[in-house]
Amino acid sequence: MNKLLVSPSPHIHSPLSTKRLMLDVVIALIPSVIVSLLFYGWHAVIVLASSLFFCVATEYVVTKYLMKKPSTIGDMSAVVTGILLALNLPPTAPWWIAMIGAFVAIGVTKMTFGGLGQNLFNPAITGRVFLLISFPAIMTNWDPVKGFINAGFTGAVDATSGETPLEIVKEGLAQGLSLDQIYAEHGFDYMEMFFTNIGGSAGEISAIAILIGFIYLLARKVIRPHITLSIWATVIVFSGIFWLVDLLWMKDVTVYTDPLFQLLTGGVLLGSVFMATDYVTSPMSDKGGIIFGIGIGLITMLIRYFGSYPEGMSFAILLMNSTVPLINKFCKQKKFGRA
Amino acid sequence: MKTFSIGGVHPHDKKISAGCRIETLPTPKTVYISMSQHLGAPANCIVAAGDKVKAGQVIGEPAGFISAYVHSSVSGTVKSVGPRKDITGNPVTHVEIEVEGDEWAEGIDTSATLVTSIPEDTKFIVDRIKNNGVVGLGGATFPTNVKLCPPPGKKADILIINGAECEPYLTSDYRIMLEKSRQIIVGAALMKRVLDVQDVVVGIESNKPEAVTEMQKAIDELASVSADYKGIRIQVLKKKYPQGGEKQLIEAITRRQVKSMGLPIDVGAVVQNVATSLAVYDAVQKNRPLVDNTVTVTGDCFPKQSNLLVRVGTPISYIIDFLGGVPADAAKVISGGPMMGKAISNLDAATLKGTSSVLFLTEAQTKRKPESNCIRCAKCAEACPMGLEPFLLNKLARNGMMDELEKNAIQDCIECGCCLYTCPANIPLLDTIRVAKGEVIRIIRSRTAPKK
Numbered sequence: 078m079n080k081l082l083v084s085p086s087p088h089i090h091s092p093l094s095t096k097r098l099m100l101d102v103v104i105a106l107i108p109s110v111i112v113s114l115l116f117y118g119w120h121a122v123i124v125l126a127s128s129l130f131f132c133v134a135t136e137y138v139v140t141k142y143l144m145k146k147p148s149t150i151g152d153m154s155a156v157v158t159g160i161l162l163a164l165n166l167p168p169t170a171p172w173w174i175a176m177i178g179a180f181v182a183i184g185v186t187k188m189t190f191g192g193l194g195q196n197l198f199n200p201a202i203t204g205r206v207f208l209l210i211s212f213p214a215i216m217t218n219w220d221p222v223k224g225f226i227n228a229g230f231t232g233a234v235d236a237t238s239g240e241t242p243l244e245i246v247k248e249g250l251a252q253g254l255s256l257d258q259i260y261a262e263h264g265f266d267y268m269e270m271f272f273t274n275i276g277g278s279a280g281e282i283s284a285i286a287i288l289i290g291f292i293y294l295l296a297r298k299v300i301r302p303h304i305t306l307s308i309w310a311t312v313i314v315f316s317g318i319f320w321l322v323d324l325l326w327m328k329d330v331t332v333y334t335d336p337l338f339q340l341l342t343g344g345v346l347l348g349s350v351f352m353a354t355d356y357v358t359s360p361m362s363d364k365g366g367i368i369f370g371i372g373i374g375l376i377t378m379l380i381r382y383f384g385s386y387p388e389g390m391s392f393a394i395l396l397m398n399s400t401v402p403l404i405n406k407f408c409k410q411k412k413f414g415r416a
Numbered sequence: 417m418k419t420f421s422i423g424g425v426h427p428h429d430k431k432i433s434a435g436c437r438i439e440t441l442p443t444p445k446t447v448y449i450s451m452s453q454h455l456g457a458p459a460n461c462i463v464a465a466g467d468k469v470k471a472g473q474v475i476g477e478p479a480g481f482i483s484a485y486v487h488s489s490v491s492g493t494v495k496s497v498g499p500r501k502d503i504t505g506n507p508v509t510h511v512e513i514e515v516e517g518d519e520w521a522e523g524i525d526t527s528a529t530l531v532t533s534i535p536e537d538t539k540f541i542v543d544r545i546k547n548n549g550v551v552g553l554g555g556a557t558f559p560t561n562v563k564l565c566p567p568p569g570k571k572a573d574i575l576i577i578n579g580a581e582c583e584p585y586l587t588s589d590y591r592i593m594l595e596k597s598r599q600i601i602v603g604a605a606l607m608k609r610v611l612d613v614q615d616v617v618v619g620i621e622s623n624k625p626e627a628v629t630e631m632q633k634a635i636d637e638l639a640s641v642s643a644d645y646k647g648i649r650i651q652v653l654k655k656k657y658p659q660g661g662e663k664q665l666i667e668a669i670t671r672r673q674v675k676s677m678g679l680p681i682d683v684g685a686v687v688q689n690v691a692t693s694l695a696v697y698d699a700v701q702k703n704r705p706l707v708d709n710t711v712t713v714t715g716d717c718f719p720k721q722s723n724l725l726v727r728v729g730t731p732i733s734y735i736i737d738f739l740g741g742v743p744a745d746a747a748k749v750i751s752g753g754p755m756m757g758k759a760i761s762n763l764d765a766a767t768l769k770g771t772s773s774v775l776f777l778t779e780a781q782t783k784r785k786p787e788s789n790c791i792r793c794a795k796c797a798e799a800c801p802m803g804l805e806p807f808l809l810n811k812l813a814r815n816g817m818m819d820e821l822e823k824n825a826i827q828d829c830i831e832c833g834c835c836l837y838t839c840p841a842n843i844p845l846l847d848t849i850r851v852a853k854g855e856v857i858r859i860i861r862s863r864t865a866p867k868k
Contacts (some may be wrong), residue, residue, distance in 0.1 A: 084759055086754075095840045149788070234763075415675070
């Protein structure tokens with residue numbers, strides 16, 4: 078020792094780092110990734126690999142050659158976006174869809190605002206919505222694909238129609254069928270939905286895989302439960318009211334599915350656990366988080382019941398992202414000694 | 417188990433020196449006694465070069481209401497009086513005394529006999545505390561006699577003895593709770609008499625079960641002897657930093673929150689550290705001034721963990737050399753704990769009454785990592801025990817927005833370091849907040865000061 082370091086307190090730092098937090102999110106996503114690979118096979122591998130590669134590459138190129146700063150890919154946030162984007166795409170998506178999504182997610186949504194922490198909207202969701210609007214046919218193509226553990230898993234509940242449960246219900250109702258008829262025809266099974274069989278994008282197959290990730294994130298204190306739980310509560314209460322009114326007073330035909338169906342299908346679980354809880358684009362305070370979550374739940378259900386899309390989770394998260402600065406301004410946590 | 421309600425962090429407590437009994441450090445050849453060992457005005461030096469002094473003799477007199485007596489910690493000859501660098505390198509008036517023998521001033525009881533009878537006369541108690549230079553040893557070194565005499569119209573109903581020692585590494589309070597528990601309880605009873613309160617609570621964190629047992633034993637023993645010790649009890653607290661922060665400790669024990677810019681007495685509480693309580697015992701029962709204190713010398717890279725009884729004014733380099741020198745891989749030496757302590761830039765500086773530890777950290781443990789973008793994780797806000805939003809204060813401070821800073825309560829910051837400790841992006845939150853806070857408090861003061 079010849080020279081002493083001198084700096085203001087504190088002199089120690091917690092093991093927390095941005096990279097560690099992002100790594101935890103990646104670990105939490107592993108169950109969902111494994112399930113998607115098992116069920117969608119090489120298709121999922123291609124989607125995941127291209128999404129990951131182009132997300133990381135876009136960030137590297139932008140920081141290195143446009144911003145002329147040291148690359149920030151080491152913080153792992155582009156990896157998280159890459160995985161999330163892949164989990165939001167249908168297994169039939171070609172590699173260039175992932176590339177365009179990655180460019181919109183990282184290049185447009187994140188880096189134009191200044192990189193990690195500066196963006197207003199969730200990159201992966203923005204990428205997905207951009208693709209959904211620009212390439213609707215590709216983004217809703219649930220044709221059967223060959224997985225690693227089954228011959229021809231479709232992703233959709235019904236192998237012949239190639240649709241997600243939400244699409245089936247919405248279209249069935251539009252055709253004037255009652256729920257009982259739709260159920261009878263397609264045979265939804267909650268146990269299947271819960272474990273493996275939710276039709277939809279790669280990340281939406283298994284509720285249990287997402288929930289394992291949720292529990293890991295909570296246990297590692299990466300996220301707080303407020304946002305996720307308030308989304309679930311809103312979806313359950315909203316759909317519960319419609320379902321009960323339907324069940325009790327509209328004796329002839331039931332049109333509204335039960336709350337569990339609404340919670341387990343579509344993007345509610347994936348979105349509420351991994352996308353709505355994104356630090357950068359969600360409110361800072363617990364109170365703000367609850368408002369944010371209720372907003373997402375409400376908008377999702379309004380789109381599902383009254384909108385033209387069968388699913389509204391992505392739109393709901395994006396819309397609520399835009400309210401975050403306002404929520405942060407008005408929702409402060411309680412200060413000590415200032416009742 | 418009680419604890420404070422907002423924020424807090426859980427650094428590893430690293431009490432590696434907890435098992436080391438307090439040993440007395442041999443007196444050095446020369447001591448350097450600072451005239452500025454307390455909060456408030458530096459003391460006026462009343463000795464000059466060539467004077468002979470005895471241990472416990474007054475060498476500095478208080479220079480104002482908030483100031484304190486300073487005593488010689490050794491017997492010997494004053495060699496010089498003048499500026500000398502303190503731990504951070506600032507010149508402060510020191511008295512240099514060459515040690516000759518160990519002769520104590522008249523009227524000081526240096527025996528180890530425990531004196532348990534509590535004097536009736538509260539003025540006598542306060543005078544002894546004041547004349548023996550007792551200051552708060554929990555960190556702030558606020559003159560204890562001032563704290564024990566609330567302004568007119570204000571009355572305490574609870575005395576809290578702070579044995580939380582929530583800073584990692586520090587074990588000096590823990591060791592005195594084990595080895596001098598009876599003296600601490602007598603000190604508490606003395607302050608209880610002065611404040612005329614019924615309720616005395618000793619707050620100890622749950623990571624120190626032996627201290628809880630030992631202190632409880634002392635309370636039981638003394639309570640069986642005299643009614644003066646009724647009403648003293650122990651409250652075990654959940655381990656969480658900054659439990660020992662005055663406002664946090666009061667809230668943990670009483671559920672009362674001291675208002676912004678307020679004082680503990682506003683909610684009827686007075687807080688004193690266990691080490692202060694021990695100093696009060698010595699001052700009142702033994703008429704022994706505050707001339708030595710327990711210093712923890714520790715660090716993962718330091719081979720000889722120690723808790724030493726050190727005479728005030730001992731050069732820190734002397735302590736370190738006594739224990740085998742600065743370890744090769746130590747990069748930073750800290751006076752105090754790793755969360756709120758000060759980095760020492762001058763190892764020749766002398767210890768003060770309030771010096772609680774010398775801590776060695778390696779470069780890997782202490783070196784700041786490069787700052788990256790805020791990811792808005794809100795972990796700093798979650799950690800802040802005052803319920804502030806450090807991420808926001810940091811941004812406002814960097815943009816010089818003083819009005820907004822005040823509105824967002826930057827003046828409430830207690831500089832505990834939880835925000836910077838937590839921040840995953842390594843943003844130097846407290847650095848900017850500390851500077852801006854000083855500025856905002858100056859603005860508030862200039863506004864409320866009477867116009868001349």
